[in-house]
Amino acid sequence: MRQTILDLEESRIREVANVGLGRSDVLAFWFGESDENTPEVVRRAAIASIERGETFYAHNLGLPALREAVADYMTRLHGPVDAERIAITSGGVNALMLAVQALVDAGDEVVAVTPVWPNLTAQPLILGARLRCVALRPCADGAWALDMEALLAAITPATRLLVLNAPNNPTGWTLTRDEQRQILAHCRATGTWILADEVYERLYYEPSANGCAPSFLDVANPQDRLVVVHSFSKSFLMTGWRLGWMVLPPGMAHHVGKLIEFNTSCISVFTQRAGQAALRHVDEITPRVVAHLRLCRDTLVPLLQALPGVEVAPARGGMYAFFRLAGQGDSLATAKRLVTEAGLGLAPGDAFGSEAQGWLRWCFASRDPQRLVEGVRRLESWLKL
Template sequence: MRETIANLPGSKIREVANAGLGRDDVLAFWFGESDQVTPEPVRQAAAESLARGETFYSHNLGLVELRAALRGYTSALHGDPGDDRIAVTSSGVTALMLAMQLLAQSGDEVVVVTPVWPNLPAQPAILGARVRRVALRPDAAGAWRLDLDQLLATVTPATRVLLLNAPNNPSGWTLSRAEQQAIVEHCRRTGTWIVADEVYERLWFGSGSICAPSFLDVTTPDDRLIVVHSFSKSFLMTGWRLGWMVLPRGHLDAMGKLIEFNSSCAPVFVQRGGLAALADAEASVPALIGHLKTCRDTLCAALGALPGVRLATPDGGMYAFLQVPELPEARDSLAFAKRLVAEHGLGLAPGAAFGDEGEGWLRWCLASRDPARLLQGVERLRSALRL
């Protein structure tokens, strides 16, 4: 076994979840997924595909129809990306790994803005790249902020890739359009690639737009930019493992080769489900966002009413990132999260799962079909904190 793999830390989110497996009394908010099932039209499309016997390989880059539908979907949000820039992948996380395989090799420098979902910095590390972290910092109210000057000073001509996730998991932090423009102009000067994880772009509660700011809005088709998306969050398709990416012109053939050597292609019946999801997107996605906004407002108001709890209402994503009144256990968020499961039946993700920057914090997935379930969780947290 490679030493890098042997030393790779396991998921602390999974570690907490495993402590609660088999218990039906746990209110689980640890994973980044809704407890709502995938809409029936999507499930029906996949079932009909299977009934037709569509159990064979597709093109490495995805069904022609799905790629065309994704081009139309992207065009409605950000303008037409142009021909031959979209690749379909077996999940968003696979798309991120493929992007790293395309760009980074052993010894390359990759800069990552943290705290962040642990899979993102792990992927370049698996490839032997050197990962440098630039930390967001929480303000007094609990809103996480980027020191843009620090980030730009860290990204130099020696930086092969800048990896960004915004809206951010776990903090809800989102880049502004002006920050994105400054980052793009700087990376053009340094020759640095940007890999933008924008899987939460539609889970946006800010005013003036139906999605969060995207790097696609401030770049050209020839910029060194790969934007990664997923059907998981906005379309309630976490278990389907379907994603896509937008690449610069001229890179699609190379990505097709990488997909061949990793997974060959996404299953056809899963892609048919993706087509159905896109066909209903402008009805289903706004309805989902409206529901998530209710969940967000319900949860954040209840948590904010607990004495000493620190959090900011996020503008994007599907998480509340909170700091609880200081207890000995809370300085070790993993141990505290395990105690919440064992003693109070409440499943949250420990902040340490997202890097040292998140230690002492907890992530709460707010995507619940019933907001009352969130309030039940808050009462269990109140009991744990003895408030």
């Protein structure tokens, strides 16, 4: 076994969840997914595909019809994107790993903005890269902000890849278009690739002309050293389907197809048919999902803000409330105690980076907002112990 793999930290989110999995008395908000089922029209498309006998291998890069549908969807949001720039992947995490495999050699320097979903920092380490983290900073109101000067100083001609997730899991921080322009111009000068995880772009609660968060695709040229990753998981309620995509510079998709062959070969056809149905019905599905998540956010956050010793701000994007509890320094220990003592399942902040020690992540994507109300009641009772 490679020492790098032996040294990998296990997911602390899973570590907390393992304490409470199987317990019917625990309200679980630890994972980043809704408890709402995938829309029926999407499920029916997959069933119909199976009944047609579409159970064989597919093209490495995905069904041409799905690549075209994704390209049309991206074009509608961000301007012209050709289908030849699209690669369909086995989920967003697979797309991220493929991008790192395609761009990073052992010993290369990778800069990541943290706190962030731990997969994004583990992937470069798995490939033997040298990882440098630039931390977001918590503000007085519980929101998080980027120190642009610190980030640009960290990106030098020696930096092979910059990894960014915005809207951000777990903090809800989101890049502005001006910040994206600054980062892109700097990375052009240093020759640094940008890997932009934009899977939460449609889960955005600020005014927006195109109904999504600012994207690097809005400011970049097709030839820029930019890979943008998306997923059907969040805004289409398809977490378990494992279906995502990449937007690549022209000419790169063929080589990514080779990597897909040696990783997963292809995505099941019936899963891709479900993706096609999701895109056909996007105007019915996604606005409803976003409106409901806004209701959930606006239910949860004021209740948390009313608790003494809680520091939290409404997320600009994503599906999480990220908050700090006064006097609770070890977030992993706190999260475990909340499971066993309060029946409340949250993710520990330090799972996303050391700078988030003492914070907790609450996924507010709940079909019934009253579950959030009950969760806050349990937290309040626990704080009084």
